[in-house]
Amino acid sequence: MTSTAPKTKRGTERREKLLRSAERVIGDKGFAAASIADITRDSGTALGTFYIYFTGKETVFRELVTEMGTLTRRVMTEAVAGAPDRLEAERRGLRAFLAFVAERPSLYRIVEEARFVDPDAYRAYFTGFAEAYAAQLSRAANKGEISKGDAEVRAWALMGIAKTLGDRYVLWEDKPDIDRIADEGFALIRDGLRV
Amino acid sequence: MTSTAPKTKRGTERREKLLRSAERVIGDKGFAAASIADITRDSGTALGTFYIYFTGKETVFRELVTEMGTLTRRVMTEAVAGAPDRLEAERRGLRAFLAFVAERPSLYRIVEEARFVDPDAYRAYFTGFAEAYAAQLSRAANKGEISKGDAEVRAWALMGIAKTLGDRYVLWEDKPDIDRIADEGFALIRDGLRV
DNA sequence: ATGAAACATGAATACTGATTCATAATTCAT
DNA sequence: ATGAATTATGAATCAGTATTCATGTTTCAT
Numbered sequence: 266m267t268s269t270a271p272k273t274k275r276g277t278e279r280r281e282k283l284l285r286s287a288e289r290v291i292g293d294k295g296f297a298a299a300s301i302a303d304i305t306r307d308s309g310t311a312l313g314t315f316y317i318y319f320t321g322k323e324t325v326f327r328e329l330v331t332e333m334g335t336l337t338r339r340v341m342t343e344a345v346a347g348a349p350d351r352l353e354a355e356r357r358g359l360r361a362f363l364a365f366v367a368e369r370p371s372l373y374r375i376v377e378e379a380r381f382v383d384p385d386a387y388r389a390y391f392t393g394f395a396e397a398y399a400a401q402l403s404r405a406a407n408k409g410e411i412s413k414g415d416a417e418v419r420a421w422a423l424m425g426i427a428k429t430l431g432d433r434y435v436l437w438e439d440k441p442d443i444d445r446i447a448d449e450g451f452a453l454i455r456d457g458l459r460v
Numbered sequence: 461m462t463s464t465a466p467k468t469k470r471g472t473e474r475r476e477k478l479l480r481s482a483e484r485v486i487g488d489k490g491f492a493a494a495s496i497a498d499i500t501r502d503s504g505t506a507l508g509t510f511y512i513y514f515t516g517k518e519t520v521f522r523e524l525v526t527e528m529g530t531l532t533r534r535v536m537t538e539a540v541a542g543a544p545d546r547l548e549a550e551r552r553g554l555r556a557f558l559a560f561v562a563e564r565p566s567l568y569r570i571v572e573e574a575r576f577v578d579p580d581a582y583r584a585y586f587t588g589f590a591e592a593y594a595a596q597l598s599r600a601a602n603k604g605e606i607s608k609g610d611a612e613v614r615a616w617a618l619m620g621i622a623k624t625l626g627d628r629y630v631l632w633e634d635k636p637d638i639d640r641i642a643d644e645g646f647a648l649i650r651d652g653l654r655v
Numbered sequence: 656a657t658g659a660a661a662c663a664t665g666a667a668t669a670c671t672g673a674t675t676c677a678t679a680a681t682t683c684a685t
Numbered sequence: 686a687t688g689a690a691t692t693a694t695g696a697a698t699c700a701g702t703a704t705t706c707a708t709g710t711t712t713c714a715t
Contacts, residue, residue, distance in 0.1 A: 295576050296492075296576075297491075297492050297576075351653070352653060352654065355653065377575070378576050380572070381490045381491075381492075381573050381576065388632070391628075395628075402653075409655060410655070411653040411654065411655060412651065412652075412653060412654065412655050414644065414647055414648065414653075415644040418625070418629075418641060418644040418645060418648075419644070419648055419653075421624050421625060421628045421629075422621045422624060422625060422645055422648050423648075424624060425620040425621045425622075425623055425624025425625065426617045426620045426621060427620075428620055428624065429616050429617060429619060429620025429623065429624075430613070430616060430617060430620065433586075433590075433616045434613075434616075437583070446613060449609060449610040449613040449614070450613060450617055452609055453609065453613075453614055453617050453618075453652065454652055454653060455652045455653055455654050456607065456651075456652040456654055457607075457648065457649055457650045457651040457652035457654075458546070458547060458550065458606040458607060458609075458614075458649055458650055459547065459606065459607065459650050459651055459652075460604060460605070460606060460607050
């Protein structure tokens with residue numbers, strides 16, 4: 266799918282370097298404005314080298330989306346592991362997500378842009394995530410840790426909160442106060458608006 | 461900003477026709493893939509005619525974003541007017557928003573793509589909206605209609621829910637059951653996950 | 656140590672589509 | 686009814702950049 270794997274140490278390193286440059290450049294200027302020349306310049310290689318490792322611009326892009334998928338799942342799983350109940354898991358998960366956005370803003374922007382550049386990849390990414398999320402919520406509801414409700418709709422709504430807070434407070438802010446945002450967001454998730 | 465206003469009945473009509481074609485085509489294929497030729501073809505005019513009414517591709521785009529801003533505010537204001545309290549306003553607002561997305565999916569997609577095509581317009585759009593929203597939440601909290609909490613963070617979180625549910629259930633679904641989604645979403649907004 | 660396979664290079668190619676412009680048709684105030 | 690202003694046309698121009706490829710260089714299994 267992404268051409269063949271390198272067979273040399275040098276090759277492996279070059280490929281990785283190009284991938285990181287692609288993340289930086291595309292995340293920075295956006296898919297359309299980012300040129301292959303930008304990417305190879307950033308990584309200190311010749312223009313043609315890019316095509317040794319990737320079939321084209323969309324290919325790197327897709328690979329970055331996939332990478333983000335893997336990473337996010339890992340981060341979230343680790344963050345939530347060991348939480349005593351679902352509510353605590355939600356709190357930790359939200360915080361971890363915001364922290365991850367702060368750490369890899371480019372990767373996060375790329376996933377969001379995938380909605381327009383590669384809708385299928387985008388859909389696959391979030392559908393997969395939502396399924397796992399909904400399953401957790403279902404289980405928690407059955408155990409009585411949270412109230413009953415449509416797990417799928419809830420999963421998407423909760424992902425929406427995380428995404429939007431990430432956009433607004435992590436990407437748009439210079440020194441985001443992640444703990445505060447996560448706390449406020451979690452309060453809403455737990456209690457709703459009701460008095 | 462968007463070149464000068466037409467001075468003829470014919471001119472006004474052509475401009476409007478082009479704007480609607482731009483909405484359809486850009487909303488459909490996305491900004492990058494939509495060509496001016498696509499737009500003029502869709503509207504049954506010659507290629508050059510486009511440039512009589514708009515300075516360029518980004519200009520129509522920006523105008524569509526602005527239009528969406530105006531429309532959304534109007535729709536939401538009307539939907540919420542006359543609600544007995546804030547919670548009921550939230551319920552009606554969410555439903556109205558989802559219905560609006562169903563009615564003008566292209567316009568909605570365009571606003572979301574603005575994040576990448578014209579970040580400033582995107583930011584202006586949502587910041588303005590969020591400010592008004594937060595003000596309403598603050599007022600409601602003071603009146604005791606909803607619990608206390610950071611109104612700004614809440615506004616963004618609630619917008620996030622609406623946006624994501626709109627994406628998932630209105631744009632991705634053939635026959636979205638808007639009432640059901642709105643009800644489920646509202647239940648979460650009102651009560652949270654807590655038992 | 657060596658040569659076949661892998662990798663690196665960047666100038667040249669190819670293509671797409673935005674924008675311009677000279678020319679023609681239409682509108683509408685007088 | 687008329688002509689100056691407005692609008693319509695689409696072929697030609699222009700620009701940018703993705704991708705290829707012929708030519709070196711480097712790696713590494715033997």
